[in-house]
Amino acid sequence: MSADRESARERLLALGFAAADTDVLLEHFLDAERRGKPGQGLARVTWLEQRDDLDPRARPAAVIQEETYARWESRGALGYLTLEAIVQAQLASPPRRSRLIVSDASPTGVLGYWVRRLADAGFVAVLTAISPRRLAHPAGGPPLTGTNPIAIAVPSSDGRPVVADVSMAAVTHGDVLRGAAAAADIIPFGDDQAHKSFALAVGLQLFCEALAGPDRAAVMLIARPDGDPVPAFRSLAQGVRLPGDR
Amino acid sequence: MSADRESARERLLALGFAAADTDVLLEHFLDAERRGKPGQGLARVTWLEQRDDLDPRARPAAVIQEETYARWESRGALGYLTLEAIVQAQLASPPRRSRLIVSDASPTGVLGYWVRRLADAGFVAVLTAISPRRLAHPAGGPPLTGTNPIAIAVPSSDGRPVVADVSMAAVTHGDVLRGAAAAADIIPFGDDQAHKSFALAVGLQLFCEALAGPDRAAVMLIARPDGDPVPAFRSLAQGVRLPGDR
Numbered sequence: 146m147s148a149d150r151e152s153a154r155e156r157l158l159a160l161g162f163a164a165a166d167t168d169v170l171l172e173h174f175l176d177a178e179r180r181g182k183p184g185q186g187l188a189r190v191t192w193l194e195q196r197d198d199l200d201p202r203a204r205p206a207a208v209i210q211e212e213t214y215a216r217w218e219s220r221g222a223l224g225y226l227t228l229e230a231i232v233q234a235q236l237a238s239p240p241r242r243s244r245l246i247v248s249d250a251s252p253t254g255v256l257g258y259w260v261r262r263l264a265d266a267g268f269v270a271v272l273t274a275i276s277p278r279r280l281a282h283p284a285g286g287p288p289l290t291g292t293n294p295i296a297i298a299v300p301s302s303d304g305r306p307v308v309a310d311v312s313m314a315a316v317t318h319g320d321v322l323r324g325a326a327a328a329a330d331i332i333p334f335g336d337d338q339a340h341k342s343f344a345l346a347v348g349l350q351l352f353c354e355a356l357a358g359p360d361r362a363a364v365m366l367i368a369r370p371d372g373d374p375v376p377a378f379r380s381l382a383q384g385v386r387l388p389g390d391r
Numbered sequence: 392m393s394a395d396r397e398s399a400r401e402r403l404l405a406l407g408f409a410a411a412d413t414d415v416l417l418e419h420f421l422d423a424e425r426r427g428k429p430g431q432g433l434a435r436v437t438w439l440e441q442r443d444d445l446d447p448r449a450r451p452a453a454v455i456q457e458e459t460y461a462r463w464e465s466r467g468a469l470g471y472l473t474l475e476a477i478v479q480a481q482l483a484s485p486p487r488r489s490r491l492i493v494s495d496a497s498p499t500g501v502l503g504y505w506v507r508r509l510a511d512a513g514f515v516a517v518l519t520a521i522s523p524r525r526l527a528h529p530a531g532g533p534p535l536t537g538t539n540p541i542a543i544a545v546p547s548s549d550g551r552p553v554v555a556d557v558s559m560a561a562v563t564h565g566d567v568l569r570g571a572a573a574a575a576d577i578i579p580f581g582d583d584q585a586h587k588s589f590a591l592a593v594g595l596q597l598f599c600e601a602l603a604g605p606d607r608a609a610v611m612l613i614a615r616p617d618g619d620p621v622p623a624f625r626s627l628a629q630g631v632r633l634p635g636d637r
Contacts, residue, residue: 247617285631297591299598315584335587335588341557341558342557345543348543348544348554351620355619359618383532
């Protein structure tokens with residue numbers, strides 16, 4: 146991996162990203178690889194190289210920053226960098242109780258990566274985002290929603306947060322990009338109960354669009370927990386693998 | 392239905408509920424019937440009659456009421472009445488931007504019913520709740536989570552909000568109660584992708600427990616939308632039935 150890492154780092158620098166931004170992108174892709182999500186991993190370096198709309202010097206900005214609400218604009222920056230800036234801003238100035246953060250971040254990568262870092266710092270965090278419309282109703286019709294993942298992270302006094310990170314599609318677009326799945330498999334998951342994941346995809350789509358805007362939108366909720374349910378839950382689970390465990 | 396309605400009303404009054412509370416319960420059960428969710432409908436009157444822990448005069452109370460956060464306690468009241476009080480409080484005093492509302496409401500009935508009323512008033516609303524632990528990991532083990540529904544409601548300028556309301560179980564406990572499904576069918580939905588719905592159930596379980604408390608917990612987010620995405624979405628959908636449409 147270290148040779149891959151060095152090579153990827155050089156390629157990102159060659160695209161014009163500053164060293165700090167390069168490290169942000171690299172950490173995200175490497176974490177995706179480690180967690181078995183190669184579609185969001187180093188393959189994305191090639192994907193970035195193939196884009197003709199990269200503005201590697203673009204910087205996201207917080208246009209509203211209130212105690213319980215913030216709005217960020219990517220201003221041409223990759224969504225990874227917008228989400229990194231959002232995470233850093235929460236860690237630097239966390240809410241007393243809770244805060245809703247809306248943005249136009251895109252692409253968003255592995256959502257669990259961002260909320261895990263907030264859970265590592267003691268916060269409950271939920272993040273959902275829309276992506277290009279690829280999911281149709283299970284009964285047919287035009288593509289209506291993105292694969293619309295949602296990630297939920299809950300901190301734990303035992304140092305092992307639980308991070309659920311679920312896309313509404315049976316396969317990811319990243320898996321299609323790296324040739325591990327066919328575009329036709331980007332359908333709502335759940336076979337004969339796919340109407341359920343489709344309903345969630347629609348709900349999250351319109352939730353994001355209503356709060357953050359059309360086409361590109363990510364919404365995060367961060368909150369201080371009142372309880373510490375994870376250790377007792379792990380004990381109840383008797384060794385069953387929980388979401389986000391490696 | 393009107394004979395059923397009168398009979399149900401008399402039976403609820405006979406249980407000791409005040410007239411106003413009886414109407415709240417009745418409206419909820421009748422709406423569930425109309426929306427094809429009989430497991431949450433009038434069958435619940437019988438279920439209430441069989442409970443030995445009813446305190447029909449108990450009243451929920453808001454113990455914290457801030458601009459962006461509220462905490463409610465049921466104090467022995469049925470969760471339906473707690474959620475009705477929460478909905479009424481939001482309509483009477485909506486947030487400037489957003490508010491997180493935590494409670495110990497249980498049972499919670501059809502979550503879509505509560506958020507729909509907020510969407511009818513122009514708010515985006517999300518509600519999730521935990522229920523007794525009935526779902527195990529798809530690979531086996533002890534029951535770890537409730538069926539843990541989540542409802543997402545988005546208002547629309549055309550007067551027809553979209554309301555997604557999804558439980559993580561393949562069948563509802565209500566369907567088991569009315570004899571339409573077997574308890575053994577209360578498993579995470581999605582067949583060979585049931586790990587996804589299970590991950591969501593775990594995430595929502597710990598989210599609710601961390602913010603609202605163990606065993607009984609419901610968490611609502613209400614927010615003012617910045618956009619009005621539903622009409623364009625309906626147009627894009629070309630007549631495909633959307634979540635919450637009748």
